[in-house]
Amino acid sequence: MASAGNYTAEKEIGKGSFATVYRGHLTSDKSQHVAIKEVSRAKLKNKKLLENLEIEIAILKKIKHPHIVGLIDCERTSTDFYLIMEYCALGDLTFLLKRRKELMENHPLLRTVFEKYPPPSENHNGLHRAFVLSYLQQLASALKFLRSKNLVHRDIKPQNLLLSTPLIGYHDSKSFHELGFVGIYNLPILKIADFGFARFLPNTSLAETLCGSPLYMAPEILNYQKYNAKADLWSVGTVVFEMCCGTPPFRASNHLELFKKIKRANDVITFPSYCNIEPELKELICSLLTFDPAQRIGFEEFFANKVVNEDLSSYELEDDLPELESKSKGIVESNMFVSEYLSKQPKSPNSNLAGHQSMADNPAELSDALKNSNILTAPAVKTDHTQAVDKKASNNKYHNSLVSDRSFEREYVVVEKKSVEVNSLADEVAQAGFNPNPIKHPTSTQNQNVLLNEQFSPNNQQYFQNQGENPRLLRATSSSSGGSDGSRRPSLVDRRLSISSLNPSNALSRALGIASTRLFGGANQQQQQQQITSSPPYSQTLLNSQLFHELTENIILRIDHLQHPETLKLDNTNIVSILESLAAKAFVVYSYAEVKFSQIVPLSTTLKGMANFENRRSMDSNAIAEEQDSDDAEEEDETLKKYKEDCLSTKTFGKGRTLSATSQLSATFNKLPRSEMILLCNEAIVLYMKALSILSKSMQVTSNWWYESQEKSCSLRVNVLVQWLREKFNECLEKADFLRLKINDLRFKHASEVAENQTLEEKGSSEEPVYLEKLLYDRALEISKMAAHMELKGENLYNCELAYATSLWMLETSLDDDDFTNAYGDYPFKTNIHLKSNDVEDKEKYHSVLDENDRIIIRKYIDSIANRLKILRQKMNHQN
Numbered sequence: 001m002a003s004a005g006n007y008t009a010e011k012e013i014g015k016g017s018f019a020t021v022y023r024g025h026l027t028s029d030k031s032q033h034v035a036i037k038e039v040s041r042a043k044l045k046n047k048k049l050l051e052n053l054e055i056e057i058a059i060l061k062k063i064k065h066p067h068i069v070g071l072i073d074c075e076r077t078s079t080d081f082y083l084i085m086e087y088c089a090l091g092d093l094t095f096l097l098k099r100r101k102e103l104m105e106n107h108p109l110l111r112t113v114f115e116k117y118p119p120p121s122e123n124h125n126g127l128h129r130a131f132v133l134s135y136l137q138q139l140a141s142a143l144k145f146l147r148s149k150n151l152v153h154r155d156i157k158p159q160n161l162l163l164s165t166p167l168i169g170y171h172d173s174k175s176f177h178e179l180g181f182v183g184i185y186n187l188p189i190l191k192i193a194d195f196g197f198a199r200f201l202p203n204t205s206l207a208e209t210l211c212g213s214p215l216y217m218a219p220e221i222l223n224y225q226k227y228n229a230k231a232d233l234w235s236v237g238t239v240v241f242e243m244c245c246g247t248p249p250f251r252a253s254n255h256l257e258l259f260k261k262i263k264r265a266n267d268v269i270t271f272p273s274y275c276n277i278e279p280e281l282k283e284l285i286c287s288l289l290t291f292d293p294a295q296r297i298g299f300e301e302f303f304a305n306k307v308v309n310e311d312l313s314s315y316e317l318e319d320d321l322p323e324l325e326s327k328s329k330g331i332v333e334s335n336m337f338v339s340e341y342l343s344k345q346p347k348s349p350n351s352n353l354a355g356h357q358s359m360a361d362n363p364a365e366l367s368d369a370l371k372n373s374n375i376l377t378a379p380a381v382k383t384d385h386t387q388a389v390d391k392k393a394s395n396n397k398y399h400n401s402l403v404s405d406r407s408f409e410r411e412y413v414v415v416e417k418k419s420v421e422v423n424s425l426a427d428e429v430a431q432a433g434f435n436p437n438p439i440k441h442p443t444s445t446q447n448q449n450v451l452l453n454e455q456f457s458p459n460n461q462q463y464f465q466n467q468g469e470n471p472r473l474l475r476a477t478s479s480s481s482g483g484s485d486g487s488r489r490p491s492l493v494d495r496r497l498s499i500s501s502l503n504p505s506n507a508l509s510r511a512l513g514i515a516s517t518r519l520f521g522g523a524n525q526q527q528q529q530q531q532i533t534s535s536p537p538y539s540q541t542l543l544n545s546q547l548f549h550e551l552t553e554n555i556i557l558r559i560d561h562l563q564h565p566e567t568l569k570l571d572n573t574n575i576v577s578i579l580e581s582l583a584a585k586a587f588v589v590y591s592y593a594e595v596k597f598s599q600i601v602p603l604s605t606t607l608k609g610m611a612n613f614e615n616r617r618s619m620d621s622n623a624i625a626e627e628q629d630s631d632d633a634e635e636e637d638e639t640l641k642k643y644k645e646d647c648l649s650t651k652t653f654g655k656g657r658t659l660s661a662t663s664q665l666s667a668t669f670n671k672l673p674r675s676e677m678i679l680l681c682n683e684a685i686v687l688y689m690k691a692l693s694i695l696s697k698s699m700q701v702t703s704n705w706w707y708e709s710q711e712k713s714c715s716l717r718v719n720v721l722v723q724w725l726r727e728k729f730n731e732c733l734e735k736a737d738f739l740r741l742k743i744n745d746l747r748f749k750h751a752s753e754v755a756e757n758q759t760l761e762e763k764g765s766s767e768e769p770v771y772l773e774k775l776l777y778d779r780a781l782e783i784s785k786m787a788a789h790m791e792l793k794g795e796n797l798y799n800c801e802l803a804y805a806t807s808l809w810m811l812e813t814s815l816d817d818d819d820f821t822n823a824y825g826d827y828p829f830k831t832n833i834h835l836k837s838n839d840v841e842d843k844e845k846y847h848s849v850l851d852e853n854d855r856i857i858i859r860k861y862i863d864s865i866a867n868r869l870k871i872l873r874q875k876m877n878h879q880n
């Protein structure tokens with residue numbers, strides 16, 4: 001961007017989930033620095049996000065407070081919003097917490113500040129008591145102001161706590177306090193930003209909406225419960241804890257795990273032994289980090305707390321003032337943002353390893369280090385385009401380093417946000433009840449599905465509770481299990497329990513689970529056993545493909561509108577067919593990913609792998625070093641046992657696999673050369689990413705329809721679909737995240753195996769590129785050939801039908817040209833997906849590897865397979 005109204009943008013300084021932030025100035029006066037937050041309307045397709053931004057604008061316009069980032073102006077164009085904000089040259093609090101060492105070396109002002117207020121230890125990221133208390137008081141002051149306006153921020157986290165240069169516009173403590181500031185006047189000044197999630201409290205229904213970033217989220221939000229302004233106090237507790245100890249109090253791989261961890265802690269907050277915090281501050285942190293909001297410290301008590309009101313004047317540095325003041329002015333005059341002082345020198349390969357070592361000193365940073373390290377994350381395959389990008393990148397090293405360093409934060413937050421959105425929408429749909437006058441959807445009418453056309457209302461939930469193992473339901477499911485012929489398919493009664501991972505104690509969920517089985521099938525023990533032992537690569541797809549008979553009857557009719565369902569006008573009559581089409585696409589990709597996953601991480605390995613995965617996020621650096629030394633000497637601890645139980649009860653991975661069969665696969669995987677193992681992981685990740693992107697698109701469609709429709713109720717069929725989409729979304733996210741760590745480990749081992757003198761690029765580029773389209777295309781042809789064989793041999797025609805349908809959906813999915821790598825804003829799972837763009841500016845955009853000729857060929861295949869399917873169905877009808 002170049003300009004917005006009266007303002008000119010200079011340089012990108014930050015990126016959030018929906019916005020890019022630039023440093024800029026008033027066009028007519030270069031000395032008037034501003035921050036310009038650019039939000040593209042295209043990213044706000046969802047009505048709710050647009051609403052969030054309008055809320056941020058409305059709130060910021062109304063409020064003026066010294067510890068809240070002010071909104072100066074706002075520009076709207078047909079494509080973008082521009083929020084012109086007060087500029088905070090020292091960035092956000094994460095810079096002080098995560099980049100302190102480098103800032104001490106390179107940033108003249110912060111070096112002096114850290115010299116005057118030295119951190120308690122070199123070995124962790126905690127800050128001097130003066131910083132902690134000053135920022136605590138500034139946060140309290142801003143929150144007090146927000147309370148007085150009935151506002152809850154709901155997204156307090158270090159990234160949203162910006163720091164402005166001290167001693168600009170005032171010279172001493174007196175004038176500082178007269179201007180309304182609190183805290184220590186010669187330290188960087190904290191200001192709360194990002195009001196996208198803030199709401200006026202009286203609007204309680206909106207206050208129930210889930211939002212925020214998991215690490216700093218209150219447990220009641222993580223658990224989708226109603227929450228109130230006290231959620232902000234929990235977040236304050238996490239930030240203060242992190243300022244003291246250098247890491248947030250609780251870390252986990254996803255919000256559900258985080259919730260479990262917080263709950264398990266049972267209000268016992270463990271301060272690392274290296275943290276020497278006085279009892280009053282500890283007590284305050286503990287009272288903020290209290291699980292039950294009712295027991296948590298209240299606002300008045302918090303504002304009146306002794307530490308929050310401590311006189312900090314003894315920390316103010318009268319003698320050193322001139323030095324600090326001149327350095328502050330220097331920062332303003334140089335017009336450099338904090339990130340521009342970081343990592344100017346490109347890191348050598350060795351320094352990457354050294355980086356690991358030092359990061360590992362701080363256990364919580366290790367997983368970030370593993371994720372962010374160049375050595376562990378292979379660059380995209382070199383094309384002319386990427387080389388050009390690299391060239392540009394090397395000129396921009398400090399910026400890239402910052403971006404990559406912060407990418408983990410963003411990925412985590414963005415993915416989590418998506419996950420929270422998906423889960424909260426699914427909950428909302430489930431809780432809203434069913435339409436007592438269901439619309440006759442084409443598919444449900446065709447199938448005469450007793451269960452799904454049942455008249456439901458929220459009160460009818462009682463129906464399930466009273467019925468328990470409801471004979472009527474069982475009859476409904478079993479009688480419909482044969483589909484239109486009523487005889488050829490295996491009994492669904494046998495299978496109904498194997499598919500549902502919904503909470504069995506909830507009668508409604510159980511009913512949804514049964515209905516879900518009806519739609520998406522499951523596998524009885526015997527079939528699963530057969531699948532494992534015979535294990536042709538396509539069997540898994542077949543086995544789970546019960547849904548196809550229902551979802552593919554109108555396949556050709558539906559395919560046309562699938563490319564951009566978000567542009568469709570949604571109503572209650574077409575929502576089912578759109579969701580079913582998307583679900584079918586997601587399902588074939590997911591099933592293929594599962595095949596790969598089972599080759600990489602069979603059950604036995606999964607148990608250990610998942611336990612490691614969990615432990616890695618909590619173990620100390622010594623334990624990690626030991627773990628790298630002895631991969632196999634894993635003790636079977638409680639976590640491992642828990643995973644085993646979960647897996648064996650088919651709740652998590654390994655659904656339907658047996659230990660012996662999966663350990664055979666494991667042996668095969670472990671015998672593969674490392675590069676092939678990496679390839680397999682890459683393929684699985686790419687497939688999960690694609691599945692995630694389709695699932696996320698489906699939820700986006702649901703969300704648009706749901707929030708646009710006046711009536712908050714829907715048919716059970718939609719509800720079942722939404723619950724299934726959510727379940728698969730969570731599962732894919734978990735598995736992709738797991739594979740991401742797995743591939744990092746493999747790359748690490750691989751990198752240490754290759755010759756020392758190879759450059760990082762050479763190491764990275766030795767990985768084969770993965771083309772999603774090719775994966776799907778090859779697989780689809782393999783399956784359709786197999787189907788044709790089975791048909792010729794007169795084998796089970798039902799299986800042939802499913803195989804043709806699978807193949808069709810796969811080919812159809814391979815024609816998608818949307819950017820599945822960007823389903824979450826940035827690449828959540830770095831992999832070596834091939835990008836085919838010649839335009840450097842366009843580098844973020846994913847381009848399908850198919851050209852028009854390829855597409856014509858694929859469409860021909862689709863036509864001919866669809867034709868075979870039609871003939872087969874006629875044959876089947878004839879036989880019956």
Ligand SMILES: Nc1ncnc2c1ncn2[C@@H]1O[C@H](COP(=O)(O)OP(=O)(O)OP(=O)(O)O)[C@@H](O)[C@H]1O
Nearest residue numbers: 014015016017019021035085086087088092159194
């Ligand atoms: N007024 C500002 N002055 C200086 N830097 C800013 C300003 N506003 C934002 N930034 C920088 O830009 C980054 C991104 O800001 P933004 O508000 O878009 O996203 P976020 O809050 O980090 O993420 P999300 O919106 O996903 O929660 C911030 O973390 C900060 O480093």
